[in-house]
Amino acid sequence: MPASSELIGTKLGRYTLIDHLATGGMAEIFLARQESLGKFRRDLVLKVLQTRWEEYPEVVDMFLEEARISALMRHPNIVDVFDVAAEGGRHYIVMEYIAGRTLAELAKRAIQVTKSISIEVGAYIAAEMASALAYMYDGQGGMGEPFRVIHRDVSPTNILISTAGQVKLIDFGIARQGNITPDSRARPGKFTYMSPEQVKNEAMDGRSDIFCLGTILYEITLGRRLWRGTREAAMKRIVDERPRPPTFIRRDYPTELELIVLRALEKKPEDRYQSAAELHNDLQGFLMRSRAHLRSHFHMADYVAKIFSEEAEALISDAGRRRAQEFVDNTEVLESDQTDLDFDAERAAGPGAALARALRASALGVWAEPAPPAEEPAARAEAAKVEEAPAAEPAATPAGAPDQAAAVRDEAAEAPADGPVGTPSSTKPAHGPDKPGTGAEAKETAEADQLPRRWGPMLVAAIVLLAVVGALWWLRGQ
Numbered sequence: 001m002p003a004s005s006e007l008i009g010t011k012l013g014r015y016t017l018i019d020h021l022a023t024g025g026m027a028e029i030f031l032a033r034q035e036s037l038g039k040f041r042r043d044l045v046l047k048v049l050q051t052r053w054e055e056y057p058e059v060v061d062m063f064l065e066e067a068r069i070s071a072l073m074r075h076p077n078i079v080d081v082f083d084v085a086a087e088g089g090r091h092y093i094v095m096e097y098i099a100g101r102t103l104a105e106l107a108k109r110a111i112q113v114t115k116s117i118s119i120e121v122g123a124y125i126a127a128e129m130a131s132a133l134a135y136m137y138d139g140q141g142g143m144g145e146p147f148r149v150i151h152r153d154v155s156p157t158n159i160l161i162s163t164a165g166q167v168k169l170i171d172f173g174i175a176r177q178g179n180i181t182p183d184s185r186a187r188p189g190k191f192t193y194m195s196p197e198q199v200k201n202e203a204m205d206g207r208s209d210i211f212c213l214g215t216i217l218y219e220i221t222l223g224r225r226l227w228r229g230t231r232e233a234a235m236k237r238i239v240d241e242r243p244r245p246p247t248f249i250r251r252d253y254p255t256e257l258e259l260i261v262l263r264a265l266e267k268k269p270e271d272r273y274q275s276a277a278e279l280h281n282d283l284q285g286f287l288m289r290s291r292a293h294l295r296s297h298f299h300m301a302d303y304v305a306k307i308f309s310e311e312a313e314a315l316i317s318d319a320g321r322r323r324a325q326e327f328v329d330n331t332e333v334l335e336s337d338q339t340d341l342d343f344d345a346e347r348a349a350g351p352g353a354a355l356a357r358a359l360r361a362s363a364l365g366v367w368a369e370p371a372p373p374a375e376e377p378a379a380r381a382e383a384a385k386v387e388e389a390p391a392a393e394p395a396a397t398p399a400g401a402p403d404q405a406a407a408v409r410d411e412a413a414e415a416p417a418d419g420p421v422g423t424p425s426s427t428k429p430a431h432g433p434d435k436p437g438t439g440a441e442a443k444e445t446a447e448a449d450q451l452p453r454r455w456g457p458m459l460v461a462a463i464v465l466l467a468v469v470g471a472l473w474w475l476r477g478q
């Protein structure tokens with residue numbers, strides 16, 4: 001096959017290749033145009049199998065299987081595939097063109113600008129993906145039997161965010177339908193986004209993709225990679241290591257979302273969400289209870305436009321660039337960088353300050369009740385002083401109890417990752433079946449939040465008692 005650039009302007013079937021979009025592991029991705037009667041014209045994507053693979057019948061079969069499985073899927077969060085064909089010895093798949101960004105690109109840019117993709121945007125993207133996974137595994141598209149499709153490569157480069165704000169899963173290159181039994185010939189997905197059973201090459205079902213989505217949700221909302229290190233080290237971690245609870249990394253991380261993430265990341269499939277629909281519902285519930293502004297793809301489109309705007313570009317610091325690169329390269333994160341990245345503190349005034357505040361509010365404060373206007377300046381001043389996620393803190397905590405709740409979280413942050421507080425293996429969403437530990441931890445935090453309310457009446461009672469005793473004493477002396 002000639003170099004990708006040489007193919008531009010040539011035709012493949014009815015399609016004229018007009019741009020080269022990407023080179024994947026197996027295929028070249030082209031933007032193509034279809035023209036027909038009258039002024040009919042439509043842009044599509046052609047995924048063309050690389051010629052080096054054409055001589056391997058098993059690879060061609062896999063490519064055809066990719067086309068067959070993706071053609072079954074008709075869902076707003078899954079790429080639409082229209083056709084598969086071969087011409088001049090070249091196999092290609094025809095699909096819709098999703099103009100936009102990969103989630104990997106969005107995450108990188110968001111880390112540069114605001115430390116991470118905003119909590120609500122991260123939860124929204126994950127909810128949309130959970131909807132796609134639920135359809136793939138349990139949906140049946142009117143055919144009677146559930147599809148039982150497992151993607152096996154749910155990763156940030158295989159999730160596209162369109163300029164219209166739609167979230168779409170692509171690349172069914174290693175997807176399988178039906179029960180997946182151990183298969184040594186299987187081409188693995190991206191190793192840092194595998195599930196434990198995938199790493200161990202054990203039997204898999206839809207719960208494997210749920211784990212991969214959990215990894216993505218963890219990473220995009222924290223702005224840091226979960227399974228770091230070399231291929232071997234990362235794969236060992238996926239199997240053995242408990243993820244650090246998000247609140248250990250970011251103290252203002254919403255507890256409800258933390259429980260959702262950790263449940264999706266349970267090592268044993270039977271401890272995880274049993275269906276992607278359940279995960280979708282929990283994420284939707286979280287978004288609703290947190291009064292997130294982001295409810296539709298319009299808001300998603302707005303967020304993407306803002307984060308890639310020139311104004312946002314002006315907010316990027318060297319530390320932001322470094323951290324984003326560490327995310328892409330999957331290398332260790334330097335904790336000290338977090339202070340430098342607090343662009344809100346750095347840019348409390350001057351050009352870009354309004355956008356910085358808006359992005360940061362969206363990034364950090366969306367699960368909280370909006371603070372009353374009078375308190376806003378104080379909250380912002382606070383934001384300039386405190387190192388991590390301060391702006392959301394006062395509003396995120398029930399009125400009257402900010403210090404106690406923060407103290408409880410601070411203690412948790414200082415505890416060792418495998419310590420007793422919030423042990424991940426024992427976590428479940430508040431409304432899911434509880435395990436020992438989780439309920440106790442939530443109760444502890446809730447109790448801490450209640451303390452000032454209890455002290456109030458007790459103080460009044462003590463004063464009244466003292467007054468009565470004092471009065472009696474005085475009367476006795478008369």
Ligand SMILES: Nc1ncnc2c1ncn2[C@@H]1O[C@H](COP(=O)(O)OP(=O)(O)OP(=O)(O)O)[C@@H](O)[C@H]1O
Pocket residue numbers: 021022023024025026027028029045047079095096097098099102157158160170171172173
């Ligand atoms: N329908 C589409 N619309 C827009 N861009 C697309 C589309 N499909 C693929 N791309 C772009 O091409 C890249 C590679 O596509 P895809 O993942 O399908 O190829 P692949 O050969 O299976 O890659 P890999 O093995 O590396 O995952 C995507 O990450 C995305 O940037």
Ligand SMILES: [Mg+2]
Pocket residue numbers: 024157158171
């Ligand atoms: Mg891919």
